[in-house]
Amino acid sequence: MVIETSKNENNNHSDKVGISNKEGIMTFPGFPVVLVCIQKNILTVAAVSFFSFDPPMVMIGIVPTRYSFELIKNSQDFSINIPKQDQLEAVLICGSKSGRDVNKFEAAGLTPKKSLKIASYLIDECPVNLECKIVHTLDLQGSHTWFIGEIVAAQKTKDYDRSHALMFWPREFRKVGEVIKSKVSS
Numbered sequence: 720m721v722i723e724t725s726k727n728e729n730n731n732h733s734d735k736v737g738i739s740n741k742e743g744i745m746t747f748p749g750f751p752v753v754l755v756c757i758q759k760n761i762l763t764v765a766a767v768s769f770f771s772f773d774p775p776m777v778m779i780g781i782v783p784t785r786y787s788f789e790l791i792k793n794s795q796d797f798s799i800n801i802p803k804q805d806q807l808e809a810v811l812i813c814g815s816k817s818g819r820d821v822n823k824f825e826a827a828g829l830t831p832k833k834s835l836k837i838a839s840y841l842i843d844e845c846p847v848n849l850e851c852k853i854v855h856t857l858d859l860q861g862s863h864t865w866f867i868g869e870i871v872a873a874q875k876t877k878d879y880d881r882s883h884a885l886m887f888w889p890r891e892f893r894k895v896g897e898v899i900k901s902k903v904s905s
């Protein structure tokens with residue numbers, strides 16, 4: 720919904736219109752798409768973010784109605800598996816079917832692989848596998864509960880390139896864009 724704003728001294732950007740607060744969230748350019756394994760179930764997750772470089776921590780947001788939520792409450796870990804663009808069909812299967820009804824490894828044609836340091840499985844076909852031990856859970860009664868995991872083991876294929884990964888938001892899949900400046904310190 721677009722709300723017209725009036726011009727005044729403090730808000731004189733004539734080319735801007737007010738949007739709903741929720742729509743404000745939708746203005747972010749995108750989030751990476753990952754396949755998360757909790758125990759031996761997979762779900763597609765776009766609510767994923769880095770949390771800390773040192774120690775290396777990441778976080779995932781899970782909606783409490785998911786079967787995965789039941790699993791993660793009783794787990795100490797999860798794995799993040801980064802799919803490639805040509806694995807979109809598997810991403811859609813893991814993001815629409817429930818582990819309550821189907822074995823998603825079989826349904827999506829993916830192979831479960833034992834982790835090095837955690838109990839949850841890895842997805843062999845994904846070029847990146849990150850093993851995460853849950854160090855904190857954040858439930859502020861919002862749409863997602865956040866699980867912060869410390870990366871305790873990580874693997875990637877030698878030819879992995881981030882430009883092969885998938886981005887999502889909102890309601891569309893995209894590729895990572897072109898580099899417009901490199902060697903930037905942060």
Ligand SMILES: Cc1cc2nc3c(=O)[nH]c(=O)nc-3n(C[C@H](O)[C@H](O)[C@H](O)COP(=O)(O)O)c2cc1C
Pocket residue numbers: 752760761762763764765766767780781782785786787788810811813814815816817818819887
């Ligand atoms: C592109 C995409 C991104 C998604 N991101 C999330 C997410 O961040 N968190 C979440 O709880 N569900 C997300 N979902 C929905 C779940 O993957 C989906 O509901 C899945 O079927 C849940 O499986 P489960 O019942 O086995 O847990 C996403 C789905 C898609 C297609």
